Amino acid sequence: MSDPAFLDVRQATKSFGATRVLDGVDLAVGKGEFVSLLGPSGCGKTTLLRLIAGLAAADSGRFRLDGQEIAALPPHKRDVGVVFQSYALFPHLTVAENIAFGLKAKGAPAGVIAETVKQFLGLVHMEALADRSVRALSGGQQQRVAVARALAVKPKLLLLDEPFSALDRKLRETMQIELRRLLRELAITAIFVTHDQDEALIMSDRIAVMNRGRIEQFETPEAIYARPATPFALEFVGLSTRIAGTVTAYDEAGFVTVDTPQGQLVARGRFAAGSPVLLGIRPERIRFGTEGGENRIAPVLRDIVFQGARVQAHFVSPDDRPILIETSAALPAGLAAGMPVPISFAAADTLAYPAEAA
Amino acid sequence: MTSHSGHGFSRRDALKTGLAAGIATIAAPGILRAQAPRELVIGGAASHKPWVETHVMPFFEKKYNCKINFEGTRSLVNLEKMQKNKDKPYLSIVQMDDPVMILAVKEGLLEPITPAKVPNMAKLKPGTVHMDGMWANYLQPWQGVAYNTNVLKTPPAAWAEALDPKFKGRIIVPSLQNTEGLPNLFMFAHLATGKPMVEAYKEIDAAFKELQKLKPNLLTVYSQMPQAFSLLEQGEAHMILGALSSFGMQRRLDGAPIGMAAPKEGIFPVPSGIAVVKGGPHTDLAFAYINELLGSEVQSKIAGPTFAMPTNTDTPVPAGMPTDAKIHTIDWAFVAENRTEWVKRWDREMAT
Amino acid sequence: MNSLAGNRVIWLAVPALGFLAIFYAAPLFYLLARSFIGPNGFSIGLFTAFFADAYNWRVIGNTLRIALLVTLVCLTVGYPVALALARSKGLAQVILLTAIILPLSVGVVVKAFAWQIVLRRDGAIAKLLVSTGIWDEPQRLLFTEPGLVIGAANVFLPFMILPIYSVVKLIDPRLWEAGATLGASPLYRFRKIILPLTMPGLISGMAFVFSMSVSMFVIPSLLMGDRFQTLATLTGRSFLLMRNEALGSATAVVLLVLAVSIVVGSTWLSRRIGRSG
Numbered sequence: 006m007s008d009p010a011f012l013d014v015r016q017a018t019k020s021f022g023a024t025r026v027l028d029g030v031d032l033a034v035g036k037g038e039f040v041s042l043l044g045p046s047g048c049g050k051t052t053l054l055r056l057i058a059g060l061a062a063a064d065s066g067r068f069r070l071d072g073q074e075i076a077a078l079p080p081h082k083r084d085v086g087v088v089f090q091s092y093a094l095f096p097h098l099t100v101a102e103n104i105a106f107g108l109k110a111k112g113a114p115a116g117v118i119a120e121t122v123k124q125f126l127g128l129v130h131m132e133a134l135a136d137r138s139v140r141a142l143s144g145g146q147q148q149r150v151a152v153a154r155a156l157a158v159k160p161k162l163l164l165l166d167e168p169f170s171a172l173d174r175k176l177r178e179t180m181q182i183e184l185r186r187l188l189r190e191l192a193i194t195a196i197f198v199t200h201d202q203d204e205a206l207i208m209s210d211r212i213a214v215m216n217r218g219r220i221e222q223f224e225t226p227e228a229i230y231a232r233p234a235t236p237f238a239l240e241f242v243g244l245s246t247r248i249a250g251t252v253t254a255y256d257e258a259g260f261v262t263v264d265t266p267q268g269q270l271v272a273r274g275r276f277a278a279g280s281p282v283l284l285g286i287r288p289e290r291i292r293f294g295t296e297g298g299e300n301r302i303a304p305v306l307r308d309i310v311f312q313g314a315r316v317q318a319h320f321v322s323p324d325d326r327p328i329l330i331e332t333s334a335a336l337p338a339g340l341a342a343g344m345p346v347p348i349s350f351a352a353a354d355t356l357a358y359p360a361e362a363a
Numbered sequence: 364m365t366s367h368s369g370h371g372f373s374r375r376d377a378l379k380t381g382l383a384a385g386i387a388t389i390a391a392p393g394i395l396r397a398q399a400p401r402e403l404v405i406g407g408a409a410s411h412k413p414w415v416e417t418h419v420m421p422f423f424e425k426k427y428n429c430k431i432n433f434e435g436t437r438s439l440v441n442l443e444k445m446q447k448n449k450d451k452p453y454l455s456i457v458q459m460d461d462p463v464m465i466l467a468v469k470e471g472l473l474e475p476i477t478p479a480k481v482p483n484m485a486k487l488k489p490g491t492v493h494m495d496g497m498w499a500n501y502l503q504p505w506q507g508v509a510y511n512t513n514v515l516k517t518p519p520a521a522w523a524e525a526l527d528p529k530f531k532g533r534i535i536v537p538s539l540q541n542t543e544g545l546p547n548l549f550m551f552a553h554l555a556t557g558k559p560m561v562e563a564y565k566e567i568d569a570a571f572k573e574l575q576k577l578k579p580n581l582l583t584v585y586s587q588m589p590q591a592f593s594l595l596e597q598g599e600a601h602m603i604l605g606a607l608s609s610f611g612m613q614r615r616l617d618g619a620p621i622g623m624a625a626p627k628e629g630i631f632p633v634p635s636g637i638a639v640v641k642g643g644p645h646t647d648l649a650f651a652y653i654n655e656l657l658g659s660e661v662q663s664k665i666a667g668p669t670f671a672m673p674t675n676t677d678t679p680v681p682a683g684m685p686t687d688a689k690i691h692t693i694d695w696a697f698v699a700e701n702r703t704e705w706v707k708r709w710d711r712e713m714a715t
Numbered sequence: 716m717n718s719l720a721g722n723r724v725i726w727l728a729v730p731a732l733g734f735l736a737i738f739y740a741a742p743l744f745y746l747l748a749r750s751f752i753g754p755n756g757f758s759i760g761l762f763t764a765f766f767a768d769a770y771n772w773r774v775i776g777n778t779l780r781i782a783l784l785v786t787l788v789c790l791t792v793g794y795p796v797a798l799a800l801a802r803s804k805g806l807a808q809v810i811l812l813t814a815i816i817l818p819l820s821v822g823v824v825v826k827a828f829a830w831q832i833v834l835r836r837d838g839a840i841a842k843l844l845v846s847t848g849i850w851d852e853p854q855r856l857l858f859t860e861p862g863l864v865i866g867a868a869n870v871f872l873p874f875m876i877l878p879i880y881s882v883v884k885l886i887d888p889r890l891w892e893a894g895a896t897l898g899a900s901p902l903y904r905f906r907k908i909i910l911p912l913t914m915p916g917l918i919s920g921m922a923f924v925f926s927m928s929v930s931m932f933v934i935p936s937l938l939m940g941d942r943f944q945t946l947a948t949l950t951g952r953s954f955l956l957m958r959n960e961a962l963g964s965a966t967a968v969v970l971l972v973l974a975v976s977i978v979v980g981s982t983w984l985s986r987r988i989g990r991s992g
Contacts, residue, residue, distance in 0.1 A: 094893075095908060110897060155897070158897055597835060711770050
């Protein structure tokens with residue numbers, strides 16, 4: 006990650022008709038970095054990908070790759086590889102021919118082509134199926150061919166558009182790790198589009214959380230999880246319990262005291278007294294009993310969901326909002342639905358956001 | 364083949380004809396008094412139906428107290444109807460093209476007409492009664508030269524004008540596979556040899572050689588007549604050699620810029636023959652019908668609408684028809700014998 | 716169970732097969748048989764006589780040359796249209812499709828007459844060529860081979876466009892983009908992705924147009940006239956005007972054999988090219 010702006014996108018803007026899909030997006034990706042664009046469908050992440058690849062033209066904005074302006078270049082001159090969501094394998098060609106396509110198009114010598122194809126068939130474990138028609142492959146195999154095909158031309162940048170969305174969960178998890186390892190080995194700079202937060206958290210060096218055509222937060226997975234910059238990032242990345250309230254006091258250390266239907270709670274944040282706020286707590290930061298931190302409440306238990314390694318306990322607050330606890334520890338004895346149960350969490354883990362107009 | 368000159372007609376002739384028709388009605392023959400209306404079935408061309416129904420049927424049915432059933436189809440179909448029902452014919456009369464008449468005669472399907480049974484035969488122009496009375500021509504639509512009146516201010520005076528280089532790609536002729544294609548062959552034999560038509564028409568070799576001279580001027584050789592006329596009307600073609608008067612005059616009447624010329628080398632009557640079916644029902648009525656069709660009263664009614672020349676010498680030639688043109692009658696027996704060979708040669712020698 | 720259901724379904728084809736047997740196979744068999752019967756039973760005399768005549772070779776040449784040219788023109792004009800049609804959306808596609816399909820409801824005779832007006836010396840094409848300076852003065856197009864090819868190609872164009880369109884429509888547009896991101900130029904992408912994938916539509920379009928133009932009868936007789944004979948016009952005339960059924964059967968059989976062998980042969984050939992390319 007020597008060059009902090011190997012790919013440098015500035016103020017990328019794109020509208021389809023009256024709809025602004027990208028609204029002045031900045032994105033700088035370092036060489037060798039694996040960045041995810043995470044967001045719900047319609048947030049503009051695929052559009053941003055297509056602008057970078059040259060498959061669509063931006064209304065405005067600068068695009069630099071490896072020090073070169075690429076905005077005016079047609080897609081086949083950008084050295085940007087794409088793995089499509091549908092894989093877009095050439096159905097009339099075999100596995101090996103698909104992988105060789107880009108090399109042949111660029112006029113590589115036959116010997117180089119044969120060697121490269123062999124190498125990438127090996128990297129994606131597809132040697133045995135080299136002469137198979139791609140129509141006869143399973144979803145996972147097609148995905149590997151698509152990755153090998155895109156990498157065989159050694160692009161400066163690899164873009165992946167939800168490449169795992171068509172795979173079942175188990176295969177998806179295997180493929181995620183496999184792809185991550187492969188890209189690391191080859192030191193490929195990659196941008197990965199997904200709406201699956203787990204996928205983004207597992208694979209990325211950094212995640213750009215996108216919402217409504219903007220990047221709301223662009224940090225490491227750990228930072229985004231621990232300190233979501235916006236209520237959207239909080240909600241979209243990981244589970245959260247949210248409690249609405251009004252600020253009654255604040256201090257210089259960056260903490261506010263908030264009046265909520267649960268009683269007074271202390272949270273991180275700087276707000277003037279009287280501001281309506283939304284408090285967010287990660288479920289795994291909440292403890293049974295009163296030892297979890299300064300904020301102590303006793304909502305009514307509604308349900309307990311056993312998830313193997315973890316257990317979720319669902320509560321309901323007096324103003325009928327859900328409160329979630331996630332724990333891997335043993336549950337206290339004698340819990341029953343309908344009874345109030347004391348729980349607690351630290352002020353440092355309680356994040357205050359400006360309340361959206363409700 | 365025979366040729367002769369047509370006669371001029373005057374208004375006075377027309378009056379005479381009308382008078383004669385009136386007298387004929389008063390002196391109507393005995394068959395008038397027959398009691399139940401009898402049905403006379405006539406096989407003819409579909410295109411004849413309108414004038415038969417308007418001008419002939421009401422008049423004849425009333426005069427002879429009978430019903431006429433006119434089956435309009437093609438000449439060859441009429442021939443087949445006669446062949447199939449030879450033992451018990453239901454057709455009494457056929458109105459067919461002359462070439463098909465020859466076939467019918469060869470198969471013995473026709474009953475000759477005689478002046479005794481058909482008095483109006485005596486009034487016919489020469490060359491209109493064929494094969495010793497096997498059939499007669501009641502009308503003569505004719506083939507001459509059609510021209511675009513916007514392009515040619517005066518009618519072409521000769522067929523030979525079509526060879527003028529100024530008409531490059533502007534002349535249309537009918538295909539030899541069409542019956543109306545034959546006159547050009549004979550006309551070019553005449554143009555090549557300079558002999559009178561009656562001798563010239565057998566010189567087919569000379570005709571084909573002469574036709575070669577026409578090739579640069581040909582726009583096309585048509586097999587669909589309406590197409591040829593639409594090209595002429597649009598001015599893409601300037602002349603059609605061997606154009607049918609019935610078609611050309613009708614277009615002119617409809618306002619198309621088309622004229623029909625009867626050039627000095629002559630014109631060709633198109634055979635519209637009528638004959639009695641041998642052994643057919645109501646022979647007396649059949650002869651009466653033919654007599655009427657050959658008569659001046661009926662002919663003066665139908666010659667105009669069909670743009671044809673009457674064959675009855677008492678009948679006036681309708682306005683716009685040539686009155687003094689040389690008229691050449693085609694030797695259909697000679698045609699029947701050689702046509703296949705000619706078409707073959709035509710294909711090869713007239714091809715683009 | 717399955718095979719039983721399958722067998723039952725086969726019966727659905729019976730009315731169509733019966734129709735074809737009665738109205739297509741039987742007359743065709745009669746035609747074939749008729750051309751092999753001489754005065755003394757079985758004979759190939761009709762064919763030896765037919766092929767011994769140099770004129771008939773010229774007719775065969777006319778037939779094939781025109782059919783090939785018409786197919787070529789339809790291909791050149793129709794292929795881009797099919798691509799555009801498949802990629803167009805909404806109203807534009809509806810308009811394009813209508814423009815392509817609607818002319819099928821206009822009879823061939825009407826179209827031929829319309830072309831006669833367009834191809835005239837004072838028609839639209841001649842005016843265009845003169846005004847653009849390609850021609851010094853109006854020349855004759857009507858009743859020339861180029862005129863015939865233009866007219867026939869117009870009539871048969873939908874039969875080239877529609878099969879190609881139906882294939883292009885099925886091609887994932889991402890394939891084109893995928894080719895681009897692999898560094899392939901638009902021309903290379905066209906040659907290596909679009910062309911091979913549209914080959915089945917191309918083949919059926921060419922087979923349609925070729926077999927229709929090799930056997931067209933009305934169009935050449937109206938746009939070319941009697942001076943230009945093809946196997947089809949020769950056959951038509953033999954049956955309709957000359958009442959020479961024997962010759963008509965012979966020319967029809969030659970036409971049938973030519974058309975079938977060229978369509979089958981070109982299909983086989985283009986499949987091979989498609990596979991190796």
